[in-house]
Amino acid sequence: MAERLNLKELSVKWQAKWAAAELFKTEDPLTSAKETYYCLEMYPYPSGYLHMGHVRNYSLGDVKARFERMKGKNVLYPMGYDSFGLPAENAAIQDGGHPHDVTEKNIDGIKQQQKLMGISYDWSREFATSHPDYYIWNQWFFLKMFGKGLAYKKGGLVNWCPKCNTVLANEQVIGDGVCWRHEDTEVEQKELEQWYLKITDYADELLADIDKLEHWPDRVRTMQRNWIGRSEGIDIHFPLDGTDKILPAYTTRCDTIYSVTFVVIAPEHPLVMELCKGTPQEEEVKRVVKEIRKQTEIERTSPEGKDKIGAFLGRYAINPVNGEKIPIWVANFVMMYGTGIVMADAHDQRDFEFAQKYDIPLKFVISDDGLPIDASKASRAYLNDGTLFDSGEWSGMNNREALPEMTDWLEKKKWGEKQVNFKLRDWLISRQRFWGTPIPIIYCDDCGTVPVPEKDLPIELPKQADFQAGGNPLATVEEFVNTTCPTCGKAAKRETDTMDTFVDSSWYFLRFCDPGNAKEAFNKKITEKFMPVDQYIGGIEHAVLHLLYARFFTKVARDLKMIDVDEPFARLLTLGMVTKDGAKMSKSIGNTVDPGEIIDKFGPDTARLFILFAALPDKELEWSDQGVEASHRFLQRVAALPNEVTYADGPTKHDTYVQSKLHSAIKGVTTEFENLRHSMAIQHLMELVGVLQKYKEGEVHKSLWDDALEALIKMLSPVAPHLCEELWAGLGHDSFVSVASWPVHDEEKINKHAEAAIEAVDALETDIRTVLNLANITPKKITLFVAEPWKFDFALLMKEQLEQTADPKEILSAIMSSPLKQYGQQITKLVPAILKDRSKLPEYLMQQEEESKLYESFTQELGERFNCDVIVEQAADSKEAKAKQAMPGKPAILVA
RNA sequence: GAGGGGGUGCCGGAGUGGUCAAACGGGCUGGGUUCAGGACCCAGUAGCUUAGUGCUUGCGCGGGUUCGAACCCCGUCCCCCUCACCA
Numbered sequence: 001m002a003e004r005l006n007l008k009e010l011s012v013k014w015q016a017k018w019a020a021a022e023l024f025k026t027e028d029p030l031t032s033a034k035e036t037y038y039c040l041e042m043y044p045y046p047s048g049y050l051h052m053g054h055v056r057n058y059s060l061g062d063v064k065a066r067f068e069r070m071k072g073k074n075v076l077y078p079m080g081y082d083s084f085g086l087p088a089e090n091a092a093i094q095d096g097g098h099p100h101d102v103t104e105k106n107i108d109g110i111k112q113q114q115k116l117m118g119i120s121y122d123w124s125r126e127f128a129t130s131h132p133d134y135y136i137w138n139q140w141f142f143l144k145m146f147g148k149g150l151a152y153k154k155g156g157l158v159n160w161c162p163k164c165n166t167v168l169a170n171e172q173v174i175g176d177g178v179c180w181r182h183e184d185t186e187v188e189q190k191e192l193e194q195w196y197l198k199i200t201d202y203a204d205e206l207l208a209d210i211d212k213l214e215h216w217p218d219r220v221r222t223m224q225r226n227w228i229g230r231s232e233g234i235d236i237h238f239p240l241d242g243t244d245k246i247l248p249a250y251t252t253r254c255d256t257i258y259s260v261t262f263v264v265i266a267p268e269h270p271l272v273m274e275l276c277k278g279t280p281q282e283e284e285v286k287r288v289v290k291e292i293r294k295q296t297e298i299e300r301t302s303p304e305g306k307d308k309i310g311a312f313l314g315r316y317a318i319n320p321v322n323g324e325k326i327p328i329w330v331a332n333f334v335m336m337y338g339t340g341i342v343m344a345d346a347h348d349q350r351d352f353e354f355a356q357k358y359d360i361p362l363k364f365v366i367s368d369d370g371l372p373i374d375a376s377k378a379s380r381a382y383l384n385d386g387t388l389f390d391s392g393e394w395s396g397m398n399n400r401e402a403l404p405e406m407t408d409w410l411e412k413k414k415w416g417e418k419q420v421n422f423k424l425r426d427w428l429i430s431r432q433r434f435w436g437t438p439i440p441i442i443y444c445d446d447c448g449t450v451p452v453p454e455k456d457l458p459i460e461l462p463k464q465a466d467f468q469a470g471g472n473p474l475a476t477v478e479e480f481v482n483t484t485c486p487t488c489g490k491a492a493k494r495e496t497d498t499m500d501t502f503v504d505s506s507w508y509f510l511r512f513c514d515p516g517n518a519k520e521a522f523n524k525k526i527t528e529k530f531m532p533v534d535q536y537i538g539g540i541e542h543a544v545l546h547l548l549y550a551r552f553f554t555k556v557a558r559d560l561k562m563i564d565v566d567e568p569f570a571r572l573l574t575l576g577m578v579t580k581d582g583a584k585m586s587k588s589i590g591n592t593v594d595p596g597e598i599i600d601k602f603g604p605d606t607a608r609l610f611i612l613f614a615a616l617p618d619k620e621l622e623w624s625d626q627g628v629e630a631s632h633r634f635l636q637r638v639a640a641l642p643n644e645v646t647y648a649d650g651p652t653k654h655d656t657y658v659q660s661k662l663h664s665a666i667k668g669v670t671t672e673f674e675n676l677r678h679s680m681a682i683q684h685l686m687e688l689v690g691v692l693q694k695y696k697e698g699e700v701h702k703s704l705w706d707d708a709l710e711a712l713i714k715m716l717s718p719v720a721p722h723l724c725e726e727l728w729a730g731l732g733h734d735s736f737v738s739v740a741s742w743p744v745h746d747e748e749k750i751n752k753h754a755e756a757a758i759e760a761v762d763a764l765e766t767d768i769r770t771v772l773n774l775a776n777i778t779p780k781k782i783t784l785f786v787a788e789p790w791k792f793d794f795a796l797l798m799k800e801q802l803e804q805t806a807d808p809k810e811i812l813s814a815i816m817s818s819p820l821k822q823y824g825q826q827i828t829k830l831v832p833a834i835l836k837d838r839s840k841l842p843e844y845l846m847q848q849e850e851e852s853k854l855y856e857s858f859t860q861e862l863g864e865r866f867n868c869d870v871i872v873e874q875a876a877d878s879k880e881a882k883a884k885q886a887m888p889g890k891p892a893i894l895v896a
Numbered sequence: 897g898a899g900g901g902g903g904u905g906c907c908g909g910a911g912u913g914g915u916c917a918a919a920c921g922g923g924c925u926g927g928g929u930u931c932a933g934g935a936c937c938c939a940g941u942a943g944c945u946u947a948g949u950g951c952u953u954g955c956g957c958g959g960g961u962u963c964g965a966a967c968c969c970c971g972u973c974c975c976c977c978u979c980a981c982c983a
Contacts, residue, residue: 231982544979613921624922636936680920
């Protein structure tokens, strides 16, 4: 075997050549005639090193970008850095220094590694969000949104992560109430005044447009739908007994209104204390509310802490539909959602349990058959749909059918008001941290909250700050904090909160279209040529967070007339995890594999090939060292393919087969790459390499061989670009394969080889399908592929020899000197087997003769039936025989 | 509880009505090559059986539709993920 290529050295060489040629620079979309294609990976937070998840992400994107480029598109494929954020600031706090320096160092580190992978980014578009020429536009967006009332400040309970030392958005609180960055840290509630973006204004559109995202994974669409959480219902107005006040209770199930026997109010609700004031139950209520407040903390840590507790407020409400006096309770299971008050009945499990615990009367109004059932004897809530009873004029109706009508009826009677509720809350963007975009607001004693005028942007972060002081370092910088009011000119103070870094990533994909623009966030004309992103690739962890915010910002930008698209990402691919030993790669478990080491040892092409081949992109990928070596082996095999080829004078008998395989590979690889099924595309390539290796064993037809080799190198180049450049140059090209044109398949050439390979002999008599298939085709020539047609001759020869001698060696050499020697391998096995029991030879001979006659008659029959030539041919090898269904006694037929 | 995705060989993982004992890769076994290891090449890898062949079982479990099912339908069990006292 030839010596192995050093794929690492190769990659360095070609990366330098690409860079020198500026090969991957996007063309100006306003002058280029090419169709644009925008491929984007979620840009990284620069932590200084690359992990396997990154490698997977970038490899997937790069294949797509290279593929589209080779198909003649003007591809926008950029890379940048999400460089604001806590880790850099924390590093500065720990080690001294400035987050800026930490960040720049980390960007250099990660960029180095990205470049080693040979990803075909247009590096001229690179930017980092922590640079003022980027974040100035965050501030600009904020001012625009402030102007439209979409950015506002309000007080209220907010999520606070004690580790981050800052507030969090609802979306950043995950799982059992923990911080998205610190899964071991419980989020606390604090009363603070904070800046919000009014994403709820777009709730309806964000929800409705999910339907347009047909190329997004269902999972993500569902998650967004759930997060927005739209529900249609009605606020039912329960008069407060003895007053003219009303208690509104939100419900989606007003069909159960006749079963309502009590009302429950959330412990945080301001009315709780007001209502119980002066009642005998006041002290008890206070005690229970206090207990609930304490309990919620414990509840968050233990998933089992869902015991329902509550207290009677000593007051009553009136059920408007039947005038019944019903008690008002406070209970821990009611949230401050909707109106913070719910109506309770026996058709809800929680209400039911609570009522049982506190002996509150219950009644049913729905049963399977509409016959009354008694709730006092029931042990659980009745949750099924069924027929209403004891429900006034609605009795006898199916409850689901009645629901919309009852809603209208309640509203008409002025007992309630239709209401749409969303779970989505406004986006809290203030962060009490230094390393983020300063919020461009000034507080003046006289003029109040004043936005910074656009001409004064950017408000830059100070070069120095005290990171050891604790709290928000920005607040310690006097020169930053103290300013003058833009309106009245008097001394004033700047807002010291910075923006959530998710603001940065909410529009960075727009900036990539026009990254150098100093006059505006991006030019509308240019950006519209690229947007929406054709293919977006990233982790599932952003299913709600980033992807929802980005959709929101896109809609805001549209309403600001900055761009004319509704949705930013046409196709979304969410990556599966990279695991090792069955667990997600993580430093704490210690099962990580350093991409740098793999690249060093096997070269970037191997790393890319393995990671693309090992699993489909959205599936979990289990790391395997053997798999990496197998990938390396494959690349070496490809590298050796052009060596030591013997050319035939003209066509060879395998040409049609090889050509058919080549074209079906082109077809397969193309569709699989189109649909981002990289591992499947690679399978086709591996198959093709196998075919070409076999082909090479004999003499090859030069023009076909060259075509096949070129096509193979082109198709492999998105996966293993460096090796393919080398091989491409080896074929005598002085251009780059990275920008060569993608091969096109010829359907006819695929079919030429095997129009129909069908089980035959007995099939002719019995298998209807065979006849039907044949009937649909007008054959010019039929080839019968027979597994081992030589066996009849062999048996004859064998018989002849046995009559002369008994020496196995002599027999063997006699056969080997006959034309049958080409089947030597099989014969050397067969001869001893037959010698073992000679008595069976006559039978064997007969069988073979029969078989051979069968072919003869079959050949004749087919010839007559279809009026064409029929020839018998040996199937080239056992695999081919299998593929063609040729077996002894059962030839395969090939119709041409 | 609601929603989403899954259960295929020793393993990863294709396949969604016939050409399926099941692509492609890995592993393992045997053979070749080699001083040896690696690499490379060939064959085998559900069970029984033959010199070649063939038969049976088989794609979580049970049933159904069909000439025919890993694939369609019904039931059932299990796993993963997301949201969750949202009324």
